[in-house]
Amino acid sequence: MIHPRLAGPLRLAACAGIVALTWLVVLPRVGRLPTIARHVRAMENRQVNPSAMVYTELERLPLRPDWAHEQIILWP
């Protein structure tokens, strides 16, 4: 029987253990699977930040594309 005062810290320690195991062992291993590693490498080579929440967090600011610069106007 676990003492009620110890239950909380024990649950916290268990959660911390699961998180540590997942982040330090499982995720790095999954990341080394060939398909996933290829995808990650391709994104890195293209300077993509897939975790950007808004455009200001992107590696490259999406400005009006060169090919569209002269051609797209507000009204045709």
Added chain:
Amino acid sequence: MPHDVTVSGHRGFHEDTAAIVVGGLLVALALTVGWSARPTENAVSRKAFPKGWPNPLAATIDKPQTWDDSPTQAMSDKKGKPVTVPILLGMAWVVGVLAAGTALRGRSVAAVLPGAAALAVLGGLAYLLAAQKLVNHYNLEYPLWALLVGLVIGNTVGAPRWLAPALQGEFLIKAGLVVFGAEVLFSRLLELGLPGLLTSWVVTPIVLVATYWFGVYRMQIPSKSLCMVISADMSVCGVSAAIATGAACKAKKEELSLAIGLSLLFTVGMMVAMPPFIQWARIDPIVGGAWLGGTIDATGAVVAAGEMLGKELDDKRPAEVAATVKMIQNSMIGIIAFAVAVYWAGWVETGARGPRTSLAAEAWDRFPKFILGFVATSVVCSFLFTRSPENSLWVDGATLSFTSRLRGWLFCVGFVCMGIQTVFRELAPYLSSGRPLLLYVLGQCLNLALSLAMASLTFGWLFRKVVEP
């Protein structure tokens, strides 16, 4: 502006006013420092300064960098430069914002400092979890991990008494939104001309209103604010829209957490599935890019999906169109949050009116005033941005290298606070009914259909000639 009386009897600003003052001062500081350090050569060259003028405040804030095997890798950037000090200073900014907000509200700053420091460290831990390479590349953004860190602590050991005065998640998110306003530039709306404008501005409001209406009146979901947050994060731009509209309609912590979880879950799936589907269905790459930009919630995931599509076709245009359409949607957050706040104050939260108070006065009382700060920083920065090419580099330098990072820290620690204060039991009814999930799925189906139709109409037909190289 309204004042409130604190428990100790000291008069202080209302939370919204404090958020406006602190957020506004931080944006003003970033702009002032950026202007005083403006370059003397090539000051108007976008090629020389693609992300705007360098801002000295950038050295005072950063977050853990992407890491693979060991978290120690997070302490150096891609060039190998250590970022430990800017990360610690980033935490110090959060403590400073919390202290300033507490002082403005007439409360004891000393009582807040230990808890603020602890929360800033927990925010750093959430950022560290989000920076793991695999997590980062599948767009599982920091708010999810900040909520998780908070939930674990709140539901195991609980918040100790000394932490309680610093648990000001709503204030941090409001202050973060005022700072965020500087990044929401109206001038970005025109980056793709009429096709971009039509794809974003016609479809997004239709999907937002239709999903909200369906959730409230057809599916009979009891919480209107939950329907609004789900509709906004699904139709506008994911987590950032959920945060802004959630604050505007005073959504509960559990509702915002649920909406963010749904959005991130579907973002991962759509980011992986949509590019192969576009190729399989032989959809035009530019139409496909616009479709990705109009439907996938998170900006980073849109760019990643656009790049995946472009890589297969050896064409950079899908990614460019996708990113720009999403940027236009990002720029709508201010208008949508303002509209939601007005609608909520005027038509949803209608209580019993006093005998001498007008409807307008009642609505003004309920209106979340911090939204005015959010809109004000957006209008001021948009005005400065459009005045000249030089000014656009000035504003970009201040926002991209400082305010966006600061806003990230404020949101991150705000979500840790929300997680700590959320009880698992209160999340259960939302999860067990399954209706929020169904609402998200139905709304996203409408979004997919309308966005594809509008992208085909504008980029594929009406303006076909102007988008061809």
